[in-house]
Structures are given as structure tokens and as C-alpha cells.
Amino acid sequence: MWPNMFGKTVGPVTAKREHMTANHQPTAQTAALISETDAPDDAPMERLDVQSLGPPKPLKQTLERLAELNDDTILVQFNDRAPQHLYPKLKDRGYDFESVETDDATVTIIWRR
Incomplete structure (x- = not known):
């Protein structure tokens, strides 16, 4: 367990695949993490794991994936780190986002305003 950026304790969430089911629905741990953000709770979700990629691949893959997704x-x-260079690009493209540090990863929730 760890305190998230809102000072609430949630967890445990890791970047392991068991935190997102095959049909892109979050597990209870991921759903709890998302519920702590301002992201809509009932929206469809996609998972993107870029932990093993070096810069600038995580930024590029995230922006490409967002362009492919429906607005909802x-x-x-x-x-493996907070995507600092991604944040201004998300703002410019009309996305809201929140990042939470976990033991295994930085999890960034991104949704359309």
C-alpha cells in the first residue's frame, strides 16, 4: 500500500498484466486507482505498458495510441518514470491526466476532456 498523489492509500497496483483483463476492463486494483482520479469511472479502457522502452518511444507510442482510440x-x-515531456503534449491535444507512483511503475491515467 502507498499513498497516492491525493494522500489516500490504495493498492497494491503493479504493472503486471493481471491488473487489466483481456477485454481491456480494469481489475479491482486498477479500477480503485482510476476511481481516485477525475477520470470517468464507466469509460472503456486501454492499457499501454511502455516501461521497458527508452525515450522517446514511450511518448511516441502513447500519442499514437491516443490518436487511435475513441474520445471516450x-x-x-x-x-518506469513520470512522463514529464508527455504532459504538455496531452494538454495541447485536449486531454486530462493524472499520474500515480506505485511500487512497480508510474501509472498515468489519460482521458479526453
């Missing part, structure tokens, strides 16, 4: 879909990105 939430992207749950797992990274």
Missing part, C-alpha cells in the same frame, strides 16, 4: 476511452499507461 481512457488510456492507462504504465511507465
Whole structure:
């Protein structure tokens, strides 16, 4: 368990595949994490794991995936660090986002405003 950026304790969430089911529905741990953000709770979700990629691949893959998704879909990105260079690009493209540090990854929840 860890306190998230809102000071609430949630967990455990890891970047392992068991936190997102095959049909892109979040597990209870991922759903709990998303519920702590302002992202819509009932939206479809996609998972993107870019932890093993070096810069600038995580940024590129995230922006490409977002361009492919419907406007109502939430992207749950797992990274090994906070995607600082991604944040201004998301704002410019009309997305809201929140990142939460876990033991295994930085999880960034991205959704269309």
C-alpha cells in the first residue's frame, strides 16, 4: 500500500498484466486507482505498458495510441518514470491526466476532456 498523489492509500497496483483483463476492463486494483482520479469511472479502457522502452518511444507510442482510440476511452499507461515531456503534449491535444507512483511503475491515467 502507498499513498497516492491525493494522500489516500490504495493498492497494491503493479504493472503486471493481471491488473487489466483481456477485454481491456480494469481489475479491482486498477479500477480503485482510476476511481481516485477525475477520470470517468464507466469509460472503456486501454492499457499501454511502455516501461521497458527508452525515450522517446514511450511518448511516441502513447500519442499514437491516443490518436487511435475513441474520445471516450481512457488510456492507462504504465511507465518506469513520470512522463514529464508527455504532459504538455496531452494538454495541447485536449486531454486530462493524472499520474500515480506505485511500487512497480508510474501509472498515468489519460482521458479526453
